[in-house]
Amino acid sequence: MDLEASYKKIIESIGEDSEREGLIKTPYRAAKAFDFLTSGYNEDLDELFNGAIFNENSKNIVIVKNIEFYSLCEHHLLPFWGTCHIGYIPNGKIVGLSKVARLVNHFSRRLQVQERLTDQIAKTLEEYLDAQGVSVIIQAKHLCMMMRGIEKQQSETITRSTHGCFNESEKMNDEFLKLVGI
């Protein structure tokens, strides 16, 4: 069964009339939206980075912060969203800045948990750049904790994934946190 037919079934399962005017095109719209929200599955990482990794000798920290993202909680299929802060220490290679944000979309536009999202972003960047170190922080709110379940409106989840020299150097960690400003 394709996505559109599945949505029609969901609408009917809750007792709604899938043929009424307001809902007639809803399965099509919802399928299109869900396709977009999970489009990360269809992207190729090599293509994403292709042509935008440059040789450069800087050994100083690079930070791209406040990258907003939307993802889907894999337990409830409800959105979680927030900001991602990424820092790395180059080791002969740097990456086009937009690709850092594309990497966040790549792993957030799918069914996720926040911890895995954080790790996948960090590990992939480390791998592609052969970086000396990578540190990623994600701050997010989960609708599954807000509009249902425990119904906490203010709680925020912070996750972190540190690799390479960030695991060994307190100074680097401090610099990253200070520049990110959280």
Ligand SMILES: Nc1nc2c(ncn2[C@@H]2O[C@H](COP(=O)(O)OP(=O)(O)OP(=O)(O)O)[C@@H](O)[C@H]2O)c(=O)[nH]1
């Ligand atoms: N660690 C982690 N947990 C998540 C994430 N997103 C949602 N969850 C949690 O996944 C858990 C699923 O627990 P279950 O007890 O199986 O589901 P539930 O009965 O709907 O749980 P409640 O939300 O407590 O009502 C819940 O505690 C959610 O808060 C995430 O990104 N990371």
Ligand SMILES: [Zn+2]
């Ligand atoms: Zn959830």
